[in-house]
Structures are given as structure tokens and as C-alpha cells.
Amino acid sequence: MVNDLRHQEILVNFTDNHTRQINTFELDPNIQASDVTTKPEGLEVIWSGDKHRSLYSWDWLSRHVPFSAAPTQKHPRQDWRHVSPASAGLLQADFTSVMNDDSALGSFLEHIRTCGFSFISKMPSTPEATQKLLERISFIRPTQYGSFWDFTSEAKPVDTAYTNLPLSLHTDTTYFNDPAGLQLFHVLQPATQGGGQSTFTDCFAAAQHLYKLNPDYYNILSSVRIASHASGSSERFGTFMNTSSHASGFPVFTHSAPHIRPHPRNLTQIRWNNDDRHSSTQWPSHERMIMWYRAARVWSEILHSKAFMWEVPLQPGMPVIFDNWRMAHGRRAFEGQRRVCGGYIGMDEFLARGRMINDSARLTVEARPEASESDEGKDNEEKIKKEQVEEEKIEEKQEEEVEPDVVPQKDDAGVDRPIAS
Structure with a gap:
């Protein structure tokens, strides 16, 4: 019983630092989603095999997009702003x-x-x-x-x-x-x-x-x-x-x-x-x-x-x-x-x-x-933001x-x- 509790404590500590607890390469490569349900708290997936249940929050899904867009000459809007x-x-x-x-x-x-x-x-x-x-x-x-x-x-x-x-x-x-x-x-x-x-x-x-x-x-x-x-x-x-x-x-x-x-x-x-x-x-x-x-x-x-x-x-x-x-x-x-x-x-x-x-x-x-x-x-x-908006307008025109x-x-x-x- 003591050993079991100690094992659980170790798992909790490792889980807190968000490291993987499962060896990905031991999973069945042919595993598939057998059932998918949308819920208020997120997307529920029941996996084939042992019917394991996963729940992915909508916030998590929005931050973890698995595939990027194909390379393109179109650039995303810059994530910085210039202060004059x-x-x-x-x-x-x-x-x-x-x-x-x-x-x-x-x-x-x-x-x-x-x-x-x-x-x-x-x-x-x-x-x-x-x-x-x-x-x-x-x-x-x-x-x-x-x-x-x-x-x-x-x-x-x-x-x-x-x-x-x-x-x-x-x-x-x-x-x-x-x-x-x-x-x-x-x-x-x-x-x-x-x-x-x-x-x-x-x-x-x-x-x-x-x-x-x-x-x-x-x-x-x-x-x-x-x-x-x-x-x-x-x-x-x-x-x-x-x-x-x-x-x-x-x-x-x-x-x-x-x-x-x-x-x-x-x-x-x-x-x-x-x-x-x-x-x-x-x-x-x-x-x-x-x-x-x-x-x-x-x-x-x-x-x-x-x-x-x-x-x-x-x-x-x-x-x-x-x-x-x-x-x-x-x-x-x-x-x-x-x-x-x-x-x-x-x-x-x-x-x-x-x-x-x-x-x-x-x-x-x-x-x-x-x-x-x-x-x-x-x-x-507010002054800096206003100035930035004005600079962007000028940049678009000229x-x-x-x-x-x-x-x-x-x-x-x-x-x-x-x-x-």
C-alpha cells in the first residue's frame, strides 16, 4: 500500500511539470477514434481498442493546431509595433x-x-x-x-x-x-x-x-x-x-x-x-x-x-x-x-x-x-496606440x-x- 501511494505521488509530481507519461511508440499505430462528441467543455474522443476516453478543451484545441498552412508568399501580420x-x-x-x-x-x-x-x-x-x-x-x-x-x-x-x-x-x-x-x-x-x-x-x-x-x-x-x-x-x-x-x-x-x-x-x-x-x-x-x-x-x-x-x-x-x-x-x-x-x-x-x-x-x-x-x-x-493607428493609415496610402x-x-x-x- 505504501509503495502504491509513493508511485501515485511520483506520477502527480511528474504530471505537474507537463511531461509525457505515455511512450507514444508503444501505442497501436492503427488506433482510430471510434466515437467523437462535442460537449460544452470540449471535444470528447473514444478511441478504438481499450475504449480510452480523451477530453480536449476548446481552448486547448484552439492553441494546438496540428497542421500548418502550406508555404506561401503571404505573410502573417507582424506581431510588433513601432513607437516613434x-x-x-x-x-x-x-x-x-x-x-x-x-x-x-x-x-x-x-x-x-x-x-x-x-x-x-x-x-x-x-x-x-x-x-x-x-x-x-x-x-x-x-x-x-x-x-x-x-x-x-x-x-x-x-x-x-x-x-x-x-x-x-x-x-x-x-x-x-x-x-x-x-x-x-x-x-x-x-x-x-x-x-x-x-x-x-x-x-x-x-x-x-x-x-x-x-x-x-x-x-x-x-x-x-x-x-x-x-x-x-x-x-x-x-x-x-x-x-x-x-x-x-x-x-x-x-x-x-x-x-x-x-x-x-x-x-x-x-x-x-x-x-x-x-x-x-x-x-x-x-x-x-x-x-x-x-x-x-x-x-x-x-x-x-x-x-x-x-x-x-x-x-x-x-x-x-x-x-x-x-x-x-x-x-x-x-x-x-x-x-x-x-x-x-x-x-x-x-x-x-x-x-x-x-x-x-x-x-x-x-x-x-x-x-x-x-x-x-x-x-x-492610448497615445502610443493612436499614433500607431495613424502611422498604419499613412503607410497604407503611401x-x-x-x-x-x-x-x-x-x-x-x-x-x-x-x-x-
Whole structure:
């Protein structure tokens, strides 16, 4: 009897983690549904053989479609939205709410997933609070730079970020097989003698613009693999050289549907760091190399154009967290001392946390709608949504038009390319 109870306890524990309890390959391959009945709670199936009964809830069935549509050139509507530079500062989450309220945490993570970033307001200006915020989402991902960073502008050979030099727009860890997912910056001390403003660009929106401007340029940045690397030295690791296990590297644009022509609607990841681009890249041909450089030059100009790039002087108590697979970031040169802390979180951990917390957060919001968001947060969200609707209307009417500050001109080879004003 004790053994039976122990066996049942083990089964319950395994069932709780949703792993399979039946060996699929021991089932009769000829088994069929002998009876199917629709019920309010779901679809009931009686199977042939031992007449086993299965009940599949309607919700479960809607989320588990067994067969995908045949490959097609038609793309699903993008699951992200662009926040313009003018409205970037409106996307904020209250630190205390995020730390103590799961529904607020769920909204915060959803904003990062769909918009690419979020500021955190009213936060203690300490590394301890910053680390707790990161760990509220998930564990901090360690790299050759350590786990949680807290550094000043004292020059170190580990990376250019540990200097006062300007940093062009880029994404981090392009040389990883699995680049860092989220990245957080908290400026604990702004530059004492001026400068050091942070710059950001929504690369998904910029890539969408490049596609409209020149699909061939978009396609070559989606297909040619570029080798990247990080090399330097640190007190902990000594001299290092970090590259992906794929010697040929990765393309700038990665898509969720590589079997069809690349398109911004299934764009999933940006890898862009010209400073970390390695000389070992092997080009498919001389012609493709020349075209890639032309496309990359145009891409860089779009990223840095005022239509997409925004600048912010990060302040103590107002950190920013962003999707490193989507948002490019940079920094202006500065003088004096500057102190920054932060860290990385893996993409898998970020998405898993969001899925888990949002299921329960939605129920909490429905039960306590007055506690879901502050009035200010709702107003900001409405402003951003309204702006998005207006942008979509303009895009539908002028789908092939170029943004006013990125004008196509002919280069020396007679190829159209935009020149940022």
C-alpha cells in the first residue's frame, strides 16, 4: 500500500511539470477514434481498442493546431509595433508596481515584447535595486563581461564600452550563437563634464523601411553570413577571443520562415555591430560582396536617420531595458566620469517569464481592473496606440514612399541609395 501511494505521488509530481507519461511508440499505430462528441467543455474522443476516453478543451484545441498552412508568399501580420522617436519617452513602467504586482510585471514584459523597450520610473538609484529588477524577470545571463555590471569610464581593454569614446548604433553579442535577449542600462552617474547621451533605433521598423526602399538590399542582408568576434582581456578571464561556433557567422536579418522570401513581417532577429565585424568573412562572390557593402551603407544611414533614431540622456532612477534582438543602441562621446550598471537576460528566459506571468496577470487584471495600470500609464498607452493607428493609415496610402529625411539618390555606380539629411 505504501509503495502504491509513493508511485501515485511520483506520477502527480511528474504530471505537474507537463511531461509525457505515455511512450507514444508503444501505442497501436492503427488506433482510430471510434466515437467523437462535442460537449460544452470540449471535444470528447473514444478511441478504438481499450475504449480510452480523451477530453480536449476548446481552448486547448484552439492553441494546438496540428497542421500548418502550406508555404506561401503571404505573410502573417507582424506581431510588433513601432513607437516613434517622438513618443519613446512615454513608454514607462513604475518600479514599485513592477516589483510587487504581477499584472504590472506582465504589462511591462508585454510592452518590451511588442514595442522593443521600456523605461522604468521612480527607481532607487542603486546597483542593488537594479539587480533586483533584473532578477524579478529572470536570472542574469553571464558573459565574458561578467553577470551584473557596475562600471565606470575608466579605460579597460575588455571592450570599447569601458571608455568615453562614441559608440555607433549596434546590437550586443552578435558573435554568440544565441545573442543576449534583454539588456538593461542604469546610469548611476551621468558624465560629469557633458555628453554620454544614449541613442536607440527600432531595427524592425528600420528594416521594414529598407525593404520598401530596396528589396534587393534587404534580401542580401538576410542571406549573406557575416563573421563577428569579440576579443580583449579581463581580470577574470584573461585574454579572450569570442566567436560563434558557425565560422561563417550569421546574416544581419534572421527570419522565422526561411523557406520563403525574407520579409519584415517574419523578421525575428537583428545582428548588427560593424565594429565587431570580423575580417574572416568569406563572401559568396565579388559581386555579392560589393552589393552587401552598398546595402550595409544604406542600412547604417537609415538606422542613424532622425526618422528612426532617438537620443536620451539616461538619468539615475530612470533605467531603460530593451530587446537586444530588435533595438540597436549607441552612445555619444563624453568627458569626465560616468557610471553605469546593468546586465543581460536570455531571450528564452524573458519569453518564458512573459508567457507564465501574463496568463495569471490577465486573470488578476480582470478581477481587479482598477489595479492594472495607473491613469498616467493608460494615457501614455492610448497615445502610443493612436499614433500607431495613424502611422498604419499613412503607410497604407503611401506604401512605396520614402521618409522625408531619407531621400533616394544615385551613387557612383548608378544605384539608388538613401542619403540621410
